Structure formats: structure tokens, C-alpha cells
Amino acid sequence: MPSLAHMPAQRRREVALSIFSRFTGQNAVLVLLTLLVGTIAVAPLVRLAISALFDGDGFAVERLTKLFSRPQTSAALVNTLIIATLSTIASLVIGVVFAVVMVFTDLKHKSALVFAFVLPLMIPPQVTAMAWIQAFSPSSPVLGMLGMAMEPGSRHPLYSMTGVVLLLGVYNAPLVYLSLQASLRRLPLNLAEAARAAGASPARTVFTVLLPLARGGILAAASLSFVSAIGNFGIQAMLGIPGRVPTLMTQIYQQVNNIGPSALPNMAMLSIVLVALTVTAVLMANWAASRADTRIDLGTNRLTVALGVYTWPVMILLWGYMIVSLLLPLSALLQTSLVPAFGLSLSAETFTLKNYTAALFNQPILRDALKTSLWLTSVSVVILTVIAVLLGYFLTWRKGPLVRVLQFCTDAAYALPGVSLGVALILIFLRPLPIFDVSLYGTAWIILVAYVAGFFALALRPVLSGYQQIDRNLEEAAQVAGASWGRRMVEIIFPLVAPAATASAILVFMSAINEIQTSIMLISSSARTLGPMIIFLEDGGASTLAAAVGCLMVLGILAIMLITSIFSRYLPERVLPWQF
Template sequence: MALVVFIVLFSVLPVGRLLLAAFDDGLAGFWQVIDAPDVWRATRNTLVVALGSGGLAMLVGTGFALVLSVTTIRAATALAFLMVLSLMIAPQISALAFKTLFGPASPLLKLAGLAPAPGTPNPMLGQFGIILVMGLHHAPLVAITLASGLASIPRPLIEAARLEGAHPRQVVAWILLPLLRPFLLTAALLVFVAGAGNFGIPAMLGLPVGYVTLPTLLFRKLASFGPGGINDAAAISVLIAAIACAGVLAAGAVLARATNRLEADHRLEPFWELGRWRPVVEFAVWAFVALTILLPLASLLATSLVPAYGVRLSWASLTFAQYAEVLFRQDLTVRAFRNSTLLAGGTALSLAVITLVSAHVLDRLKPKPRTLAFALIELPYAVPGIVLAIACILLFIKPLPLIGISIYATPWIILFAYHARFYAIALKPVLAAMATLDEAVQEAAVCDGAGLRHRLRHIVLPLVFPAVFAGMLMVFLLAFNELTVSALLWSAGTETLGVALLSLEDSGLGSEAAAVAVSATLMVLALMLAMQALARRLPPDALPWQALAGRGQRRS
């Protein structure tokens, strides 16, 4: 019963309310909203950046997955960790990092004497920059998806090909890639969906030059016209959700067929001995990581250490004043750090309890009801965050029935949206851990008369606590830097870090925005390191960078 309540509350009600508002005037009214020049233009831009960034993500992600999984490259875990770190960093922070790196005011380019002339347009603003940053940001999604496919390929198949004299290059081309075809298609669909629903990167790099995608169009329409245009916003939200859900459903169907076909008793291990080429390959991979991940972050750090954006970094100009300003003195940022910490922490703690109960129930359901229940749980995470925000506004803009209290324009609406958004993320590791438990232990407790609450608290929780804690950290990590949902749900006094960062950048306070971004990135790094410390107590591949590096694989 509890599981049904959670699913109805966090999935069915928001999505159902969105659909009712979108079709309030029937199909004719829905089409009238959609059939507008600005919507078609934004749709075209959305498809262009989703396809372009998806192609780049496929190229980069596939290369990384193969290098880390099949070659004897060293420090694979460190490379995978940095790769996933770039994904876990908020999209708007990645966009800001590239924006500060390549503009004429770039402190790093000025330090190297390579800065463009003042007044030169920033090449990151517009379609090219959005595609580049979004492609690099989503490349780890491709790599993680392909890593799961590589893990399912039987090792004896590769060993047989090698014994027959096949070169590693031939094994990759003739065996691995054909077997990975469903996973490649799945990865392509996932990055397309992620690109179509991304708000942070187009907001940072597109809105300043008038390049509008569907998520940013939705943001502008609601910000300009307020709650009065909510039905129009709902119609556009359904269009975005339809694009996203079509991709997610197709990806799920392809992946289900692939996992049914490939079952590995012996996990794939690196078989491509690089020999004398290993230093060259390692230099190339680390150089790429440095240029696409570390250098933009270094630019962000440099921007935060100068008194104003555009000042040349030197020992004379070096200052930590921006950090003192955003962490201790400026009301907006201090409040944003507090709000994000409380909202993310509250969501993580309550979802720990909810997922423990949910996983216990799901683990005992038959396959078909379990699949349906998890699909409904995953729905609010599958749709773009800005669509979920519109659904929450529609659901709570009027006072709640019976009690007559409205949570609209309060922190509670953001908290509700975070629960709906990250429910599936918190549930996955707990469900995986629950599947490994020995049923005899709980059956013995039932025979002794122990109730459900006692069993969950004293038997199940101690056994699955590492997975519960990992889920909590993952939820906190994602919610702490979240922008897409809170961009439409915040009100005066409830600003989150994502909102504060966007506001500072819009106000021309680039150094302060960079200081906020660096502080948030350090928080993400600390949480990922804490999760790494738990790695040995978690189910296999529970951490994405462990799955990408190939836990248990031999590295020479």
C-alpha cells in the first residue's frame, strides 16, 4: 500500500495534472499553442543541438568506453572517475567553465597571451558552443551505457578469437562492435533525450544571444507571462515530454532485448596489450581529459580568483575576496547555499526511508507488476526537469483540498519536486542490494513473530545500509546543484545554488558566479570521494565510475 501511495503521489498526480492542463481546450487548443513560429523555431533548435551534441557524445563516449575496457591502459579508475565527475557537475557550471575559458576576458588566455581582442564574440555563445559543451557533458552517459554492454560479453568468446590469431583491432571491429550495436543505439537515444531536455547549457550559452530551445522557450514564456500562461506552458511541456519519453521507451526496449541476449558468466577483461604504444595512448587520453575537463575547471578557478571578470590573473591580482563574498557576506548566495543544502539533505534523508520500504515491496512483486511500478517511478526522472516543474506548479498552484493550504511559492514545492525527480535514482542501488539478500534470514524473523517494521529496521537496513547511503549521497549530489526544476519553482527567499549562479551571471558578476561554481564543484568532488570510500561495501557496479573502469579487471 505504501508503494502505491508513493507512486501515485510522485508520478501519477503530477503527470496526470500536466496532461489535463495541456488538453484543457481539446486537441484544437493544444495544436494552436504548438503551431506557433517561436515554438517551431525552438523545436528545430532543440533537434539540432540534441542531434549534434549526441553525435559528439557518441564519438567521445564510445572511444573512452573501449579504451578503458579493452586496453591495458593504466589508471583506468582515475580516468573513469574524472569522466563521471564531468557528468555530475551541474550543466550550467560546465557551460560557465567553457564560457570563461574561451572569451576575450578569459584570465587563463590572458595569462598565456592568447586572449582574443576585446569585443571579440565569445565562440561558446550560440549553437556551436551549446553542441560542444553538451556533447562533452553527455559523453559519460554513452561510456557508462557501453560499459554495461561490454560487461555482458562473454570472455571466452574473446579468448577464442584471440586463440585463432585475431588481432585486437579485428576483435573490436568484428565481435565487440556488432554485439554492442543495441547498446550503441540505446546510448544514442539516451543522449538525444538528455540533449533535448537540457536547460542549463542552452540557458547559459544560448539565451544571451537569443538562441532558444524548447526548455529555454518554456522558461521565458512562464517568466514573462506568469501563471496566466500556464496552460500554454503545459502544452509546450507535453511536446518536450513526448520527445523525451519516445527516446526513453525506445532505449528501454532496445536494452531489454540486448540484456536478454547477452549473459556473461566470465566478465570481459582487457585483452589489447598496448606494449610500446601505451605511453602514447595514455598521453593522448590524459591530454584529452585535461583539455576538455581539467582546463575548463581551471579557467573557472582562475576567474574566481581575480577581483573582476576580465582582469589578468597574476600574483598581484590574486584574491579570495569572491569566496568570502559568496560564502559569508552576500545574502543571495549564502541563502542559496543554505537552501540547497537543506533541500538536498532533506530529500536524501526522506528518500532513504521511502526507498527502503519501496525496494522491500518491489523485490517481492512478480516481474510484470515490478516492471510497471518501476517505470512509473522512473517517469518523473525520464521527462526533462522543466516539464516536472510545470507539472508541480499546476498541481499546487491552488490550495490543497481539505486542508486549504497552498505550498506554491514555498520551499515545500521544490522539496516535493526533488522527491519526484530523484526517487528512481535513490531506489536503484537499494533494489540491487535487496536482490542479494538471503530470504532465509527474513523468513526466520517472520517465524519468530517479527513485524515488518522490526524486520526492516533490525535485519534489512543493516544489510543494505551501504546501498541506502550511496543512494542518499547520489541524490544529495544531484539535488545540491540542481537548476532545471528550481528555475521555475523558486521564489524570494527560496533561491537554490543553480538559480543564484544563473542570476549572478545574468547580472554580469562573472567572478562571483565562478566562485559559487567552484565551491559547488568541490562539494560534488567530496561526495564522490565519499562514495568511492564505500565502493567495497556496495553491490558490483553500483558506482558509475567503477562500472566504467571495470571493477575487478586486471590492469597492467
């Protein structure tokens, strides 16, 4: 074979392009994605395990024995399990009932009901907790006007384990609905018709025939709710800390903040326990679902029960739930934001916009936090959208051991709670990076890494759904015609998957702009984000300012949801959670 030096210029260019394509083709991209995803998803788990289990002298038997013999640790573990279990039961009851009504009845205005039901899930949990605290406090502006407020000086009912369970149950109920409604839609009409022909009532048909067939979806919904309850720092912190109900989440946060880096090895161990709980919940749900024999002949239609005389009672019940769970807390939050001091009744004399003026213009800390959150969220959205589009191609259309590794990594990313991820990133970046001698700890860059790692699974799901709806014939035809993989991705695949990628970007933006689970562990005086500011303001006694910030957060989320809903016809069907 002649050397490159003796080849004609045109031939040299062809050989160079061939070599370049080998290193920039889909195999090279697959390897790079594997390294990137492994770094994002697996490295934090490995770092947690090393710090948790080993000290300088080897396996940390003595330290771990002391940690788990402490009453505080056992109390936090027991409380975490009780809260997650009971709140999951509450979420299942609410979510299953709502899903059954939405899927199997002829109730009107379902789109509005679904939008209102899912809205609390889009609101940051710390804002939800603050709204509920103000709505049911002795100085509640709403209940006060109705003469139903508690006596001044009485203990707040939500500062208790019951309060944490109740609020987590309500907060995670939309997760149950979103997970279950797809399973219910796939159930066959022929089985329902057979049950009706045998004399079963519509209600009996639903609860004895259709719901048992959907038990796999119910178990998956329970798993999601359990994992979400364990990892919901905002509600656990705002209700559990003042109510003296310790959980693993709040104990990790308080120990790291009160003791400092010396507490990290023990908190890494508690983080591993959190990860073990979430992984166990997912594996148990998958195991139970795999043992359920639900092999059925799917139909194209589904049962529709005519409510008849029960239409108005059902409508009143559902909208009454929306008023109590959504409108009442948000109205209390709004009223608190419009008075100069917490506890004052809203009137013409007490009405003021100074809290909003302060939040938008007069508080440099809030302004800097908003700017930091905006650029971190925007950069994260771009990075995650690109990764999700590339990775979705391989997970959907490529098989092999490397793809199975990628699938494992994506599952691992979902299993890591936010606070645990924060502890892992502190351990990884506490010391300066080798070679570069640069420390990311205490800077906004470590939060960016956290956003990319924490929202990786969320960004991937809509994109995978979009790939499943694509006909691959165009891409295969272009491949036969000689188009390179990169050209096929740019000119064919990306335009087809762009709507799903857009939905993915929207969901990541809405989740990251107010994120608190991980950033609460990573913010510093030079790198603040918007999400944790609610807790800091509330703890500092600035309840009216915190209420104004919370209202602005809700308004921003609501605006994004409404605008996206208007243009939803350009997106894949039901890729947005609030679509019916």
C-alpha cells in the same frame, strides 16, 4: 465468536495486535507506496495533460493551433531535436572509445582516469557552462597567458548551436560510459578468442565482434544521452539564450517568467512535447535492443588487449582530453574567481579573495540560498531513502499487478524533464490546497515536493542494485520463525541494504544540493536555492562572484566524491559511478 468486551485482557491485546498488523503489514505499506509513488510520478503528468489539452470550453483546438503555428515554437522544437541528436552522437563517440579502452586494454591508472572522466557529470551543468564560457572567451585568463585568446569584441564561439552541441556532448559522455561499461564487462571471452584464432587483430575483434554484441548497451546509452540532452536546462540556458538558439526548455522558462501564469497552458503543452520526446527515445531504444539477437554463452573473463608501444600515445590522448574538457575550464573558473573584475589577468597585484569572502559571508542572498538548499536536500534524502528501501523490497521480491503499477510509475518519474516537472507543480499548487486552504506556491515546500519527485528514480537505482546482491534466505528463515514483516525489514533487510541506501543518499545529495532544472521554475524571493544563483549572478554582471560560487560548488562535490571513495569498500561494488 465472543465480543471483545467479554474476552480476557491478554486475548484482547492479541486480537488488537492482529488487527493492527493487518493495517501496518506489507500489504498496507504496498498500498501506501502505490498512492505515494502515483502522486509523485503520475499526477504531474496528468495535470500537464489536462492543462495542455483543455480549456474551460473543452478541447483547446484554437489555442493549440496558434501555439504550433508560431515560428518560435517550430524553431524551438527543431533546435531541440537537432541539438539532442548531434550531442548524442558526440557523446557516443567519446563514451564508447573511453569504455573500450577502460574495459578491454591493459592501460594503467584506470581508476584515476575514470574518476576524472566522470567528474564533469557530478558538477552542476550551469557551473560547467560558465567555466567553458570563461575558458574560451576573448578575455580568457588561461588562453590569454598562452597567447591563444580570441580578439576582443569577437563573438563567443560557444554562443551558438555548435557550442551547445559540443558542451552537451562532452557533458553526457560519462553517461554513455557508465551505461555501456557494464554491458562490455559481460561479453564472453570465448568469442574474442575465436576471432583472434582466426587472425583478427585486437582492434578488429573489438569493433567487429564485441561491440556488435553490445549494441543493446549502446542503444541504452544513446537513449540516456538523448534524454539528458533534452532535459539539460543549465547548458541550454547559459549558451542558448545569449546565442539566440531557442529550445523547448528555454522557451518554457522564458515564457513563464516573462508572461506569468497566463502562459502556463501553452507551456504545459510544450512540456508534454518534451515528455513525449523522452518517452519515445526510451521506447525506441528498448524496441531496438529487444530485436537484437544477442543470446550468447557468457564467460567469466574478458578480452584484455596489450597496448604495447601504443600505451603512451593512448595515455597522452586520454589525459589530453581531460585537460581540455576538465582542467582548462575549471582553471579559468578559478582564475576568474581570484581577480576583482572579469577580464583581468591574474597576478600578484590583482589576486584577491574578496569574491570568496563575499560568497561565504557578505551576501545574505547566497547564505539564505545555501541554507535553504541544505535543509531541502537533507529532508529529501531522508524521505527518498526510506521510500527507496521499502519500494525496492516489493520491486525485487514481489510480483503482481500492483507491483507492475509501481514499476510503471518509477519509469514515468524518469521520463519527466525538470522544467516540465516545475510547470506541472506550478499548475498543481498555484491555488491553495483544498480543505487546508494553504498555498505551497512561492514557498520552499513546493521545491521539496519537486526534489522528491525529481530524484525518485535516481534514489531507487542503487537500492535495487543492492537488493539484487542480497541472499534472501535470512529473511525467509525469520519469516518461518514468526517474525513480522516490519521486524524483518528493520532487523534483517535494512542492515543488508544499508550500504546501497547510503550510496543512494550520497548521489541524491550531490544532485539535489546544486539542482537547477526544476528549482529555476519554482524559486521566489522568499525561497531561493543555490543552483539557480549561478545564472542570476552571471546575468547580473557579477561574473567573478559567480565564478567563486561555482568553485565552491565544485570543491564541495569533489570533497564528497573523495571521502566516499575512501570508504567505498563498505559499499556495494561499483554502486558509485566513479568507481572502476
